[in-house]
Amino acid sequence: MKTLTTSLLWAALAAASLTACQKEQQNLPEPVAQDGNARGLNPLTQMGNARIQGQLDSTIAFGNSNPALNLKLVSYSFRARLDKAADVAAAKARILDAGSVIPVYNRAEDALKANRTPSFELLTLQESTAASKQNTTAIGTVADARTGISSYLDKMVQPGQGQAELVWERNGKRFTSLCLYNEKGLIYDNILANVFTIDNQLKSAAAGEQAKVTASAFTATVLSFDIKWVWGGQRGHITVKHSILYESGRITTNSGTATAWMSVGSADARQRRYVLRNTYAQLTWAYGWATPTGSFSFSYDGSPVKISASVSGVGSKGQGEGIHTIYL
Incomplete structure (x- = not known):
């Protein structure tokens, strides 16, 4: 009888301990935002962010030194993941905000024919919309940048994906963009998705x-x-x-x-x-x-x-x- 009582006691203690651990894991705090040079994230989060971290670190290492781009990624910080539909909607609204910055290329075809990476200017979505409405002669003209981005985000963004805040600098001026990603890396960012080089x-x-x-x-x-x-x-x-x-x-x-x-x-x-x-x-x-x-x-x-x-x-x-x- 004593042996049975002892066994039941140990089982109860083990169950209580397991329940406490599960609750602790379920209530882990979100990692504190870190810039690209700090690694204060917990190991599990680091594993999930490894792909996008590599892409962002490579942007700092290689993209920042490309004179054809004249653009620098200064730092990045991770934000809470998109847990629910409301989070997805908020992220889309942030990306599609009229004041969000996007690169706009002029006469890119001439540079490509000369095997050069074309230059671009940085405009807000509101400014780029006005620019695209002035050029409506090409077949298949997109009414404005926001239409194309919105359609793409509707297909690609969903709960469970991650987001990071990116800080950029060009000609001494800084601005931010919102980067969405999954375990494979970048899903969309107004700058990263629209800047390119040619090899x-x-x-x-x-x-x-x-x-x-x-x-x-x-x-x-x-x-x-x-x-x-x-x-x-x-x-x-x-x-x-x-x-x-x-x-x-x-x-x-x-x-x-x-x-x-x-x-x-x-x-x-x-x-x-x-x-x-x-x-x-x-x-x-x-x-x-x-x-x-x-x-x-x-x-x-x-x-x-x-x-x-x-x-x-x-x-x-x-x-x-x-x-x-x-x-x-």
Whole structure:
């Protein structure tokens, strides 16, 4: 009997201890906000934030030293996670506030054609809306940046995701942005999602360059470049290739391939056989890409049909088009 009583007592004490631990875990306080150089978060939270921390630290290490951007991430601090629908709504409202800052590119296509990262200015959403309404001639024009951002956030943001406050500096002036993320890293931030760099794998070749055939089956790479995050990681890639077959001194087949992808945004590339002759073949091609604040579209005209690309909206975007020739 004494043994049974002792066993029951120990069981009761163990149950009480387990209940206390569970309550303690359920009522753990939110971590105190820390800047990017402080690591005061508890180990479990650190593990969940590791991906975004790496992206933000890399932005400070690499993006801050890029003279083409002229933009510095000064610090960042973690905020409470989005626990419920009301938190999600508040985060969206903060990002879509008329005073929120967003990068706006002017004549970005010219810089991209010259294999340079284009320059941008920083405007509030209210200012960028006014700017986009002045440019309504492009096909697929986005009415304003807030429309594109709102649509994207509606699809991507949900309870359970994290948020961080980012402090930026440009030309001696500081401003903040709200960064939303999950275990894979960035979901959206007005600055991080709309600033980019370009890494062209064909720096020594022009997109319309002619290529001399040296074999019966020949493929030329028309263009191949990475769209990169401000922290240096690959964000997207676009490739167009042109292939022919020739036999008995004449070209018999003319074809191409085009691939494109981009995260936190969209990208596409098109190609079509343009001209096929005995001694030369031509491929018409075009590509477009844009972040959630911009858009692109393709059009076809002429005989033979030529492909063109148009971009519109604010934020990051790019397009290109041309005709590639392979000759015997």
